[in-house]
């Protein structure tokens with residue numbers, strides 16, 4: 296039994312265990328059984344759908360979702376009263392406005408609604424737990440507290456004069472579910488909320504077990520969370536005109552100066568210029584930074600700066616300090632010339648800016664300018680990312696003395712451990728094979744052409760791809776399916792170069808269209824629709840008739856043109872092949888979800904054989920055994 300193996304590993308002193316098991320293995324019941332036996336747990340997963348699935352299957356696991364998923368009750372009251380007006384949309388029609396959620400609640404921007412100022416807001420101390428630690432565990436607001444809030448609510452001035460009041464007081468849904476999740480024994484977060492809560496150590500206590508589901512995404516999630524993009528489109532909402540000077544890809548120091556200048560302007564807009572001054576003093580003391588100093592190429596000076604590099608824990612204390620500063624010192628009453636809604640974005644973006652500046656100053660060599668987008672000669676967007684995320688993983692692993700990392704695709708546990716700062720020799724790696732019948736999940740390498748960058752510029756080659764896709768769709772004319780392309784250009788070409796009948800079956804994802812909308816359409820219609828996308832390799836459950844065939848056009852090597860990826864590749868070639876294998880196996884897993892499920896997988900790229908042979912040591916046997924025919 297895999298549960299016994301995990302328990303034995305923990306008992307013999309391992310703190311971290313990796314469980315790699317294919318889709319349909321039942322990893323979540325294993326994690327939950329372990330969580331119940333240990334007493335308390337945090338579970339992290341990548342999507343809201345997976346969070347919901349956990350709480351459906353295990354009702355005693357409480358979900359915490361982000362602010363955008365809940366309406367602000369105060370705003371709802373004003374909407375009902377006919378006196379709502381959004382400061383960003385400048386609209387009084389709530390159907391046209393995207394700012395009616397908790398993310399833009401007055402408690403974020405208005406001093407009088409902060410803390411206990413909003414009578415809908417509840418706190419962890421208001422909650423009691425019954426049947427703690429059992430499957431019947433329930434977390435509720437104390438009845439006396441409910442009564443207290445009910446009384447307070449009816450006396451509350453902002454609501455008192457409205458035409459229509461709620462008969463019954465109710466808690467703000469966002470804070471309610473967050474308090475329940477933080478108070479109860481077992482709760483589930485998605486990675487972005489979990490990472491955002493880390494600096495709040497007082498309310499985000501240590502638990503007995505941390506489960507990182509879809510653990511192979513930890514690096515991606517942390518890079519997404521820590522990285523920073525500055526775009527003209529977003530930032531000119533605050534500073535107009537807003538220009539981004541082009542300092543090039545190799546001058547991180549000049550970019551830091553740019554960010555610090557921007558931060559000072561933003562703090563000025565918040566009405567807190569004094570914070571800019573105190574940050575400068577702190578940076579001088581902590582990172583030996585004063586404006587212009589890091590620009591030197593002088594080796595000695597650089598060494599001096601390197602000596603000052605803080606340890607990871609200091610870095611995170613700094614994160615906590617930043618969160619506190621922005622919570623208590625950036626009083627929104629000081630903000631002038633901005634609507635309440637825009638002030639929320641202003642404070643949030645400034646806080647992120649401060650955090651990124653401090654992280655870069657702590658270790659400038661670890662940061663890379665990954666993208667500079669231009670229109671003509673003018674920079675419209677710049678993106679900055681950390682290369683090594685290991686220091687940022689430390690506080691994640693500190694949330695519990697035991698960690699269970701689960702995924703269908705860890706594949707190369709040494710590379711994975713290195714990337715997240717764990718010593719592979721101190722991590723127990725348990726790999727389970729798939730028991731799905733081979734004949735239900737065959738892989739057909741079709742050897743259409745070598746799809747490297749050069750060949751993909753050839754119209755003859757891409758026409759061959761489109762023709763093969765067209766034929767396969769006709770073979771599966773009554774089936775739903777999915778096509779994984781390597782780019783939006785390829786997607787467009789295929790769509791425009793297949794028969795009209797097949798083109799009409801395609802459901803295209805687009806960066807501008809919500810992925811959920813497209814998936815909903817695919818699931819809702821009985822027609823043989825086919826999803827086509829370069830971005831559906833992961834987190835998608837196309838069980839049974841939702842997909843009977845899948846086409847992988849190209850071995851999904853990460854794009855070397857992306858400077859972050861290229862820098863990672865240069866540092867560790869294994870990482871590059873590991874990332875490719877992850878994506879390939881994730882794509883393969885989308886359509887075969889249980890022992891009874893079946894789907895055919897076609898790979899068009901002739902480079903597939905080479906890739907498989909080169910990476911036999913990391914590709915699981917249950918994958919290579921499903922490949923039909925001999926590899927060339």
Ligand code: SF4
Pocket residue numbers: 366367368369370396397398400401402403408413414415416467468469470
């Ligand atoms: S706490 Fe109050 S003001 Fe804040 S989002 Fe909830 S209902 Fe709105």
